[in-house]
Amino acid sequence: MFNISNIYRNVSVTSYLLQQARFKNKIHWAKLKKKTSPKYKALNHFDDFYGSVFGNKWPSMREALLRRPKYVAVVNNYGDAEETSEYLTNRGAHCLKKLISIQQEFHKQYTPKHAPENPTSIEQESYKINEFMAQQHTNEISNIYPKGDNVPERLEMHDEDHRQNEVIKNKDKFNLPTKTLDQSMAEAEIDTSRIIDPSLGNTNEALYQYIPATKLKGIDDWVPESLHYSYYSKDKDFPLSIEPEAELNFPEHLKVFTYEMDSESRDFPEPRRCQTGVYNYYPMDCGSVLSVLALNLTPGDRLLDLCSAPGGKALVALQTLLPDVVVCNDISISRSNRTQKIFRQYLFDFETSNKWRERVILKRFDGRYFIDDQGFDKVLVDVPCTTDRHSVNEDENSIFRPDRIKERLRIPEIQSQLLVNGLKLVKVGGTVVYSTCSLSPIQNDGVVHMALKHAFETHSIIATIKDMTTSMAGLSSTLNLGVGSVAPKYGQLVTPSIGANFGPSYICKLVRVK
Numbered sequence: 001m002f003n004i005s006n007i008y009r010n011v012s013v014t015s016y017l018l019q020q021a022r023f024k025n026k027i028h029w030a031k032l033k034k035k036t037s038p039k040y041k042a043l044n045h046f047d048d049f050y051g052s053v054f055g056n057k058w059p060s061m062r063e064a065l066l067r068r069p070k071y072v073a074v075v076n077n078y079g080d081a082e083e084t085s086e087y088l089t090n091r092g093a094h095c096l097k098k099l100i101s102i103q104q105e106f107h108k109q110y111t112p113k114h115a116p117e118n119p120t121s122i123e124q125e126s127y128k129i130n131e132f133m134a135q136q137h138t139n140e141i142s143n144i145y146p147k148g149d150n151v152p153e154r155l156e157m158h159d160e161d162h163r164q165n166e167v168i169k170n171k172d173k174f175n176l177p178t179k180t181l182d183q184s185m186a187e188a189e190i191d192t193s194r195i196i197d198p199s200l201g202n203t204n205e206a207l208y209q210y211i212p213a214t215k216l217k218g219i220d221d222w223v224p225e226s227l228h229y230s231y232y233s234k235d236k237d238f239p240l241s242i243e244p245e246a247e248l249n250f251p252e253h254l255k256v257f258t259y260e261m262d263s264e265s266r267d268f269p270e271p272r273r274c275q276t277g278v279y280n281y282y283p284m285d286c287g288s289v290l291s292v293l294a295l296n297l298t299p300g301d302r303l304l305d306l307c308s309a310p311g312g313k314a315l316v317a318l319q320t321l322l323p324d325v326v327v328c329n330d331i332s333i334s335r336s337n338r339t340q341k342i343f344r345q346y347l348f349d350f351e352t353s354n355k356w357r358e359r360v361i362l363k364r365f366d367g368r369y370f371i372d373d374q375g376f377d378k379v380l381v382d383v384p385c386t387t388d389r390h391s392v393n394e395d396e397n398s399i400f401r402p403d404r405i406k407e408r409l410r411i412p413e414i415q416s417q418l419l420v421n422g423l424k425l426v427k428v429g430g431t432v433v434y435s436t437c438s439l440s441p442i443q444n445d446g447v448v449h450m451a452l453k454h455a456f457e458t459h460s461i462i463a464t465i466k467d468m469t470t471s472m473a474g475l476s477s478t479l480n481l482g483v484g485s486v487a488p489k490y491g492q493l494v495t496p497s498i499g500a501n502f503g504p505s506y507i508c509k510l511v512r513v514k
Contacts, residue, residue, distance in 0.1 A: 042400040070285075074255070074282045076280055243465070277348070279346055
């Protein structure tokens with residue numbers, strides 16, 4: 001007996017099996033999107049680079065970066081400061097100044113001498129970075145040039161001009177054109193047979209013929225990933241001195257509270273409005289506070305925050321009650337607006353008081369070309385960077401977006417230009433603090449070295465690096481500072497960890513001596 005239901009059942013089973021076979025080796029679109037998102041690219045990039053530089057210490061940093069960050073609370077002196085301090089203490093938070101004091105007393109029992117340079121450690125770091133850069137460049141060349149016996153296994157590249165020359169030289173090996181597109185077009189004969197007579201209207205068949213593009217994106221416009229790493233150099237061909245900084249001066253009126261280490265679950269509640277209408281405290285990363293402490297602000301200082309937005313570090317500087325003038329500069333309109341918003345929220349009567357207009361000056365210039373006739377006692381250069389924590393957790397505004405590749409690769413160059421201008425703007429004897437929120441040795445020590453070299457060769461400026469290893473030893477109970485193979489040569493590196501998930505932050509103190 002004919003059974004139509006059996007036919008439908010067989011068809012359904014067959015269709016299901018065919019569908020399963022069809023998509024057996026396919027990746028679901030959601031997973032594919034995740035793997036190509038900017039934050040996935042950032043994490044993959046860091047796994048390759050930081051895994052190579054930091055070795056077995058990178059996995060724990062990586063895990064911490066993907067977890068919720070930890071914050072400190074900076075008490076607002078323009079609100080109910082005493083009441084806020086008591087409120088935070090009752091919640092189990094500790095005063096950072098007291099914690100540092102206790103640790104400093106402990107370290108005085110065996111005051112460490114200034115540690116000499118460890119050539120082996122420095123050479124190992126340079127070797128790792130150079131090897132990683134060489135491998136990156138080799139991969140890029142092999143992906144662009146045709147496969148063949150003449151493809152070089154490795155190209156030694158040290159700067160952009162040399163790299164471009166190597167690319168040009170290797171064009172001949174692959175019979176690539178040696179002239180640019182514009183040169184070829186200028187010398188080409190015009191094919192007049194393809195000129196369309198307007199009287200024939202838009203139905204002429206010539207309109208449907210292929211017409212080549214007038215501009216092509218060729219190899220001359222190619223920017224390799226390895227460009228980013230080529231900025232790293234430790235050649236000592238200019239005056240370079242490193243002096244120990246004995247103490248970390250904590251301003252009397254700056255009140256910062258933190259929870260003890262290994263208290264990952266403890267969070268500060270949302271800030272509340274005080275009787276004056278401003279918020280009672282400002283939550284921020286402890287590494288950001290350290291960059292302000294490194295300035296060693298004194299009464300009457302004229303301070304420049306060269307890349308100020310969103311204004312947190314400038315606000316901490318104002319909470320010390322020490323500088324007479326704070327100039328907050330940032331090129332971005334939207335970010336400058338965020339600075340103004342924070343000042344309105346935390347500085348009483350900010351918009352209407354003449355006192356604030358004279359004391360807090362907002363500027364909007366490219367920090368590389370910022371000029372000032374008076375000079376500054378202190379300059380904070382908190383540069384744009386790869387913002388490692390943001391990059392591995394957020395897709396929005398990520399520096400790892402495909403349309404921001406060139407911008408990301410040229411970050412060290414821009415950072416160096418900003419630091420050089422900071423050194424030009426500070427008075428002789430004044431302090432410049434360079435900081436990032438990146439673990440990258442290129443953006444940290446590499447930029448400091450590059451900027452000091454350029455400042456000397458171009459402007460005859462000499463600055464001394466202050467080694468703050470001893471002075472920041474009092475923070476050992478609060479956060480993790482890079483030591484051993486993780487420790488930078490010039491500055492201090494706050495490394496993320498599960499128990500003290502601050503950073504990453506790099507802080508380098510420079511004093512201009514000429």
